[in-house]
Amino acid sequence: MFLSNKFDRFQLDAIDEAFAVVHFKPNGTILKANKNFLNIMGYSLEEIKGENHKIFCEDSFVKTPQYKEAWDAVNRGLSISADVKRVKRDGKFVFFKATYMPIKNSQKSVVEVVLLAQDITKNRLNDLYFRGQVDAINKSQAVIEFDMQGNILNANRNFLDTIGYSKDEIVGKHHSIFCEESYKNSNEYKEFWKKLNSGEFDSAEYLRIGKNGKEIWIQATYNPIFDLDGKPFKVIKYATDISLKKFAMFEVGKKIEDLTQSLQDLKNASTTMVKEADVSMKGSQEVSVSIEELDAAVLDLSKKIENMLSSITDISNTTSESEKIVLEAKEQSKESSNAMLKLNEESIKIGDTIEVISQIAFQTNILSLNAAVEAATAGEAGKGFAVVAQEVRNLATRSNEAAKNIDEAIGLIQNLVKNSLDSIHKIDDKIENISKISSTISNSVREQQVISNELASNASQTSQTLNQISQNMVRVSSSTRNTDKEAKTTQESSNELIEISNELIEKLKVLN
Numbered sequence: 001m002f003l004s005n006k007f008d009r010f011q012l013d014a015i016d017e018a019f020a021v022v023h024f025k026p027n028g029t030i031l032k033a034n035k036n037f038l039n040i041m042g043y044s045l046e047e048i049k050g051e052n053h054k055i056f057c058e059d060s061f062v063k064t065p066q067y068k069e070a071w072d073a074v075n076r077g078l079s080i081s082a083d084v085k086r087v088k089r090d091g092k093f094v095f096f097k098a099t100y101m102p103i104k105n106s107q108k109s110v111v112e113v114v115l116l117a118q119d120i121t122k123n124r125l126n127d128l129y130f131r132g133q134v135d136a137i138n139k140s141q142a143v144i145e146f147d148m149q150g151n152i153l154n155a156n157r158n159f160l161d162t163i164g165y166s167k168d169e170i171v172g173k174h175h176s177i178f179c180e181e182s183y184k185n186s187n188e189y190k191e192f193w194k195k196l197n198s199g200e201f202d203s204a205e206y207l208r209i210g211k212n213g214k215e216i217w218i219q220a221t222y223n224p225i226f227d228l229d230g231k232p233f234k235v236i237k238y239a240t241d242i243s244l245k246k247f248a249m250f251e252v253g254k255k256i257e258d259l260t261q262s263l264q265d266l267k268n269a270s271t272t273m274v275k276e277a278d279v280s281m282k283g284s285q286e287v288s289v290s291i292e293e294l295d296a297a298v299l300d301l302s303k304k305i306e307n308m309l310s311s312i313t314d315i316s317n318t319t320s321e322s323e324k325i326v327l328e329a330k331e332q333s334k335e336s337s338n339a340m341l342k343l344n345e346e347s348i349k350i351g352d353t354i355e356v357i358s359q360i361a362f363q364t365n366i367l368s369l370n371a372a373v374e375a376a377t378a379g380e381a382g383k384g385f386a387v388v389a390q391e392v393r394n395l396a397t398r399s400n401e402a403a404k405n406i407d408e409a410i411g412l413i414q415n416l417v418k419n420s421l422d423s424i425h426k427i428d429d430k431i432e433n434i435s436k437i438s439s440t441i442s443n444s445v446r447e448q449q450v451i452s453n454e455l456a457s458n459a460s461q462t463s464q465t466l467n468q469i470s471q472n473m474v475r476v477s478s479s480t481r482n483t484d485k486e487a488k489t490t491q492e493s494s495n496e497l498i499e500i501s502n503e504l505i506e507k508l509k510v511l512n
Contacts, residue, residue: 015116020096022115026075028053031112040119042089056086070100074113077102083120095124142218142239148197148232150175162218162241164211178208199224199232205242217246253505260501267491267498358400358407365393365400 015021020037024030030048038045041056048055053071054062061067070080081099088094096117103112137143142159146152152170160167163178170177176184183189195202203221210216220239224232 020117024113026110074100074102095121144237146235196235217243256501256504
């Protein structure tokens, strides 16, 4: 008996060491509590002794039927075990794995209730944490479970929505219903399940086939779950639908390939541009040199035109003076012609007078003959008259001879006047022609002077334009050099972009 009591004491001490222990009356009044319980709850024994069990519970829980039913069951002699939440002195929660055990007297009546409890707060929080993780995973990811042969055990809503099946359509079916025909019959697929059965996980991006043949890309992890013996007994897959991202990546890859081709075209174009720019630069330099030579020639021409313009001005002035002299000569010729005409008229009048004198001489001669006849008739008395008649005859003879001489002289004068008039008329015609020619020359010279002025002005403008062109060509040459540099830079940039796009393609291939 002593040994039995001593053994019981050892058991109680062991329990007291391992558990939080509280003694209650059947109505829940606290009788005593051990150190473990007091330390966990933050109370002293004096603070809780005589208080009711309710001080360790939330008010909302105390008012529930479950709370009353639990105490009723204990008072009927039933033990109750459960994970319970209690409130510490500081208001924080604590979780116990608790057993409420009724203590009965000899009459089988419950006289005391003993609470044996273990603090499982950390475990409970860990459970809540892991449960929260699982809930979060179930909310955010597609989850499906398989046995080790690949048969479907369960799937969450996200997975069903992603794949397009209902749960009844897939539970009991094999994982291969989600795979391409070429893949499900491959050695790779067999190795995949062999790896999982060996306890290794598999994580990658997978192409899967949904309902109605829809292609779906998922980022997934196949995780073997181990039993108590450390052997895998099922596989849980956590997956995320990355179809949009994957298809976008395919599109990006295609765009990058297009970009690479465009950049290659750009490179080819820039190479051609460099060559053409080089030819253009050389050509512009040659044109610049030619323009400089042409500019020099135009300047020389401009100087010659200026000299010619000066000579034309002198000729114009001389021609103007010649024209003036010709006009004066023409005027004098007209005056001489008029004078000759008058002289001819006067010689005609003199001829008329000589005709009269000749007639008078003739009459005088006749008269002298008559006088001689009369003197001969008169004889001696008529000698004196005969002498007079002889003198008159002589006078008539001399008058007649003088008239003849004058007539001959006048004839000569008239011939000379006529010839002079003819010459003057010819000279006048010549002068008229010269005047016309001189006038024409003068007008031509004036026109030539105007043209020369315009030509000189145009030559000057041409020279300025050529200078401007030369400067522009210099700028073009400079611009061509810059274009050449830019084209080379563009070529280098396009080479870099091609390299970058190639790297991107390789990276996308790795991501694929």
